Amino acid sequence: MQLFSLLPYSFHLHFTLSTTMALSFLSSLPSFLPLLPPQTAFSSPTSSFPSLTVKLRCAHVKTDASNQDRISRRDVLQGFGGTLALGLMVNSDLMVEPAYAADLIQRRQRSEFLSSIKSTLYTAIKKNPDIVPSLLTLALNDAVTYDKATKSGGPNGSIRFSSEISRPENAKLSAAMSLIEEAKKEIDSYSKGGPISYADLIQLAAQSGVKSTFLASAIRKCGGNEEKGSLLYSAYGSNGQWGLFERQFGRSDAEAPDPEGRVPIWEKASVQEMKEKLSAIGFGPRQLAVLSAFLGPDQAATEELLASDPDVFPWVQKYQRSRETVSQTDYEVDLITTLTKISSLGQQINYEAYSYPVKKVDLSKLKL
Incomplete structure (x- = not known):
C-alpha cells in the first residue's frame, strides 16, 4: 500500500x-x-x-x-x-445531445398531428356512425392485397384509385372512400409537415371506427348516458394497447393500383376461402374470428357463418362472451393487435414523416 x-x-x-x-x-x-x-x-x-x-x-x-x-x-x-x-x-x-433533442421535437410534432387527425375523424364518424363497417372493410381490403412472395401490395392507399375501388370486392366502399377524401382535405389544410398519405389515413379511420364502436357499447351499458359511457370506456378501454399501432405512422402511398384477384368478396366467400386468404398473409382462425366486424355490414350474420367452421368456432364463442363483459378486454386487445399487424404488412415506415423544421430565432433582433 x-x-x-x-x-x-x-x-x-x-x-x-x-x-x-x-x-x-x-x-x-x-x-x-x-x-x-x-x-x-x-x-x-x-x-x-x-x-x-x-x-x-x-x-x-x-x-x-x-x-x-x-x-x-x-x-x-x-x-x-x-x-x-x-x-x-x-x-x-x-448530457442531452442535440440529436436526441431534435428527435424529441419530431416526436412531439407527430404526436400533435396525430391527435388532430383523430379529432377530425371522430367528428366525421360521429356525424355518420353507420359508415363504420365500410371504413373497417376499406382498411382491410387495402391491406390484404399484400403478397408475401413478391413483397408487394399491403396497406399502401392503392384502393383510392378508381380502377381498384370499382372492383367487385370494393363495390360498397365508395361512401367510405368519400369520407376519407373529405377528411384528407381538412387534414392537409392544417398539416405543417406535408399532406397525409392515403395509406395512413385509411388505417387511422379504421382505428377511429373501432374506438367509436367500443365507446358506443360502453354508452349502451350505461343506459345511453354519453358522459357515463365515456367514463366507463376511459376506465376499462384498452387505449394503451394502441401504442404500437400509432407508431406505424408514416406509410407511403402506392403510385398505381394493386393487382386484381388478391381480395375475396367477403360476403360471398366461404369460411374456407377466408381462412386461406388470411393464412396467405400469416393469420389463422383466431384472427379471422376477431375480424368479423371487418368482413361485411352484418357482423352477427358473419359470425354465424364463421361459427360453422370447427377451427373458428371456439374463437367466435370466446369473443362473443368477451363482448358481454364490462371491459371486453379479450376481444378488444386481440382486435387491436390484429389490426396493428394487418395495417403494417409490407410497409416501410418513415418515422420522420409529417415533422417539419422548427423556425429559428433571429438572435440579432433580441434586445437585451
Whole structure:
C-alpha cells in the first residue's frame, strides 16, 4: 500500500465522463489523495460527450506502518458508489445531445398531428356512425392485397384509385372512400409537415371506427348516458394497447393500383376461402374470428357463418362472451393487435414523416 508514497509531485487529471472506470474510481477516493495545486493533465480524445473537468491534486502520503493495510471495505464501497452516482447523474440529464433533442421535437410534432387527425375523424364518424363497417372493410381490403412472395401490395392507399375501388370486392366502399377524401382535405389544410398519405389515413379511420364502436357499447351499458359511457370506456378501454399501432405512422402511398384477384368478396366467400386468404398473409382462425366486424355490414350474420367452421368456432364463442363483459378486454386487445399487424404488412415506415423544421430565432433582433 505504498502506491501514493511513490508520487512526490502533484499532477492534474483532466478527464471526461466516458473515461475508464478505473480512473473514475480513483477520482472518488478523496481520503487517499490529499489535495495540492494541479500541474499535469490527462484527457480522453475519443469522448463524444462534453467534458467535465475534475481536478485531483496528489502529494506524498506518510503512511503509518500499523495502518498501511487497513483500507476498509466501507472506504472502497463509498468510492465506488460516488463514481456510479456521478455517472448516472451525467448520463441522465446533464448530457442531452442535440440529436436526441431534435428527435424529441419530431416526436412531439407527430404526436400533435396525430391527435388532430383523430379529432377530425371522430367528428366525421360521429356525424355518420353507420359508415363504420365500410371504413373497417376499406382498411382491410387495402391491406390484404399484400403478397408475401413478391413483397408487394399491403396497406399502401392503392384502393383510392378508381380502377381498384370499382372492383367487385370494393363495390360498397365508395361512401367510405368519400369520407376519407373529405377528411384528407381538412387534414392537409392544417398539416405543417406535408399532406397525409392515403395509406395512413385509411388505417387511422379504421382505428377511429373501432374506438367509436367500443365507446358506443360502453354508452349502451350505461343506459345511453354519453358522459357515463365515456367514463366507463376511459376506465376499462384498452387505449394503451394502441401504442404500437400509432407508431406505424408514416406509410407511403402506392403510385398505381394493386393487382386484381388478391381480395375475396367477403360476403360471398366461404369460411374456407377466408381462412386461406388470411393464412396467405400469416393469420389463422383466431384472427379471422376477431375480424368479423371487418368482413361485411352484418357482423352477427358473419359470425354465424364463421361459427360453422370447427377451427373458428371456439374463437367466435370466446369473443362473443368477451363482448358481454364490462371491459371486453379479450376481444378488444386481440382486435387491436390484429389490426396493428394487418395495417403494417409490407410497409416501410418513415418515422420522420409529417415533422417539419422548427423556425429559428433571429438572435440579432433580441434586445437585451
